[in-house]
Amino acid sequence: MAVKDYIRERFFPQMWCPGCGHGIILNGLIKAVEELGLNKNDIVMVSGIGCSARISGYLDFHTMHTLHGRALAFATGIKMSRPELNVLVPMGDGDALAIGGNHFIHAARRNIDMTAIVMNNRVYGMTGGQYSPLSGYGTLATTAPYTNIDHPFDVVDLAVAVGATFVARSTTYHICQLTDLIKKAITHKGFSVVEILSQCPTYYGRKNKEGNAYEMMELMKQKTTPVGSEAKKKNPDLIETGVFLETDKPEYCTEYDKIIERAKKDN
Template sequence: MAIKDYIRERFFPHMWCPGCGHGIVLNGLIRAVEELGINKNDIVMVSGIGCSSRISGYLDFHTLHTIHGRALPFATGIKMSRPELNLLVPMGDGDALAIGGNHFIHAARRNIDMTAIVMNNRIYGMTGGQYSPLSGYGTLATTAPYTNIDHSFDVVKLAAAAGATFVARSTAYHVQQLTDVIKQAITHKGFSVVEILSQCPTYFGRKNKEGSAVDMMERMKDITTPIGSKAKKENPDLIERGVFVNEDKPEYCSEYNKIIERAMKGN
């Protein structure tokens, strides 16, 4: 199918700023779904609040645009009710890890089969450029006019420690890898997390003098490297890209079905 078969043209143009990385994520996501050949009717997309969360409205899936930070618990109710559906949960960095941090670690701990996509642009874009839990020490934001003294989470380490059974990272620059890791995440049975570094030239870029969208994407190429590369050994500050965790662990809905079997037998 063509890309346009996956979007709701009625609801375009989208509301993202020129140069925003989220459109690239949208494109990569559609390509992943298309390459996997999943029926649109078998996909439920649940999102929270923020720039990233508007992605759900543009896609011709079953789409639920919820409240800030709580997309994963809504998705949990849907997945438990209809385990055969594919659950995709795109979230922003503030959405997933500040207000939604508790839900994020608990969904990972349960290992419920859904794909969390953290579109990390290191800023609250919708509200105009405040620092997020992923902005990083030393950055500038409208609420950190002197400098940000908050340290950031490492999404990959956090997700892995919380029990996610598939964890990957890519960027809006590395579009082929982005599509590839989303495909792997969707096919993985269990809670999968994909962090995608995305650029916000309007707020993060402007505040932190990172230049245009193109400059910011060039930077993604320069500051990241494949997992375990020689470059990483020489420069430990480089951010690794690729699949960090891919393991089998009992999945929540499958385990609950066993509970139902036991309860019905009366033991």
């Protein structure tokens, strides 16, 4: 299938702000699906509420635009009933790790075969620029005019700790890497997490004086380094990108099928 076959052209131009990184993520995701040669009828995308959640409206897959923070809960139901489908779950900061945090840790510990894409722009963009669980200590937001004193989650560390079996991070600057990591996440058998750092010039960039979209992406380039690099050893403040974990563990739906077979034998 061609790239254009995966999009709903009638919903373009998209509604994201000029310079928003989420359009780059959309592009990388479409490329990943196209390069894998997936049939769009075998894909279900489930999103919640927020800037990131609008991505499901632009893709011509089976899609569900659900409640804030509950995308993984809906996705779990879909995967349990139709385990043969590829389930993709794009989420923003709050969707994944604030109101949706409990669903995130339990989907990971169960190792349900789906791909969670955390679109991390470090802010609640759709509702006015409030700080999020990923904003970071010392940052500014509309709800933190004198700086935020909450310490952020590290998405990678959290995902590894709670049981995800594929964990990776990229940025909107590193578009080729972003596409490659999404491909690996989709083909991995188990709960996959890909965190993607995404610029929000409208709120986060403006409040924290990081400049326009171009300048914010340049900052991503400067502040990141590949996993295990010498640069990270010299400068611990650099953010690592790449694959952090890729391991095998019994997948939930497969194990559930075994339970069903045992129950049938007993009856």
